[in-house]
Amino acid sequence: MERESRIQxxxxxxxxxxxxxxxxLPTIVWxxxxxxxxxxxxxxxxxxxxxxxxxxxxxxxxxxxxxxLFSDDQFIRAFWNxxxxxxxxxxxxxxxxxxLALMFNEILHATYKKTAQTIxxxxxxxxxxxxxxxxxxxxxxxxxIVNTVLGWFGIDSIYFLTKPEWFRPIFVGxxxxxxxxxxxxxxxxxxxxxxxxxxxxxxxxxANRWQMMWKITIxxxxxxxxxxxxxxxxxxxxxxxxxxxxxYQPATYATADVVNTFxxxxxxxxxxxxxAAAAGLFNALVAFVLVMVANTLSRRYSRTSLW
Numbered sequence: 401m402e403r404e405s406r407i408q409x410x411x412x413x414x415x416x417x418x419x420x421x422x423x424x425l426p427t428i429v430w431x432x433x434x435x436x437x438x439x440x441x442x443x444x445x446x447x448x449x450x451x452x453x454x455x456x457x458x459x460x461x462x463x464x465x466x467x468x469l470f471s472d473d474q475f476i477r478a479f480w481n482x483x484x485x486x487x488x489x490x491x492x493x494x495x496x497x498x499x500l501a502l503m504f505n506e507i508l509h510a511t512y513k514k515t516a517q518t519i520x521x522x523x524x525x526x527x528x529x530x531x532x533x534x535x536x537x538x539x540x541x542x543x544x545i546v547n548t549v550l551g552w553f554g555i556d557s558i559y560f561l562t563k564p565e566w567f568r569p570i571f572v573g574x575x576x577x578x579x580x581x582x583x584x585x586x587x588x589x590x591x592x593x594x595x596x597x598x599x600x601x602x603x604x605x606x607a608n609r610w611q612m613m614w615k616i617t618i619x620x621x622x623x624x625x626x627x628x629x630x631x632x633x634x635x636x637x638x639x640x641x642x643x644x645x646x647x648y649q650p651a652t653y654a655t656a657d658v659v660n661t662f663x664x665x666x667x668x669x670x671x672x673x674x675x676a677a678a679a680g681l682f683n684a685l686v687a688f689v690l691v692m693v694a695n696t697l698s699r700r701y702s703r704t705s706l707w
Contacts, residue, residue: 497583520581634691
């Protein structure tokens with residue numbers, strides 16, 4: 401009886417809100433076709449895959465690819481590079497849109513505020529290919545503006561993009577420049593939801609704008625910050641693949657090669673689809689564990705979580 405009652409409630413809700421479910425249907429179909437259906441191919445990681453035999457007829461070899469993977473120096477290097485680059489992105493890249501949103505919130509001149517927002521939003525809409533071209537030109541040893549400025553101070557030109565030690569700062573800085581403005585939209589929306597009465601009460605109590613930001617704005621948007629942090633941690637292993645492919649080269653593999661580029665070389669360039677699938681599956685499992693841990697800790701200590 402309880403099961404029938406539950407089914408009846410679901411059917412009633414579907415009939416009453418059918419328009420909403422119709423609007424949701426294209427998204428559900430997209431997820432099924434492009435995200436869930438391809439999961440069938442994950443078994444390639446456990447098979448001696450042959451493109452001629454297909455997924456179903458390729459022989460099962462268990463965890464052999466994973467054993468080889470964890471003994472591969474190139475994969476170990478790529479894994480730790482992914483962790484290090486993601487950590488830098490988390491430390492420097494995650495606070496950037498929050499700081500930017502707080503700064504925008506303090507601008508009182510409407511025209512100047514809209515102009516500044518438009519300028520910092522624009523890089524997000526520029527293709528990664530163009531972004532990479534701008535970076536390559538800017539850091540060029542002959543015509544780049546960075547080396548030109550260094551030349552004014554008597555410093556010899558540096559070919560930054562061939563120096564392993566410079567790749568991570570350039571990559572992280574480029575990511576902040578490209579995405580910080582667009583990322584601030586979420587936090588600006590959260591700030592807009594803060595009750596004006598809180599600021600009015602603070603003004604009556606004699607608080608200045610700096611104090612209102614620390615005591616009202618930031619605590620009010622903290623749930624949004626935590627949610628975005630959990631999502632960001634879930635994407636830790638998904639370093640911007642396109643930009644790295646466009647910027648890195650064999651000379652910088654030591655610090656630039658990440659799991660996604662390793663999968664690209666092994667799978668598409670070398671044709672080792674099964675080995676590349678094993679690396680990609682391991683990458684996804686690590687990301688899954690990280691987001692689960694982050695969500696659990698956030699729910700336990702702040703009562704804010706994705707689920």
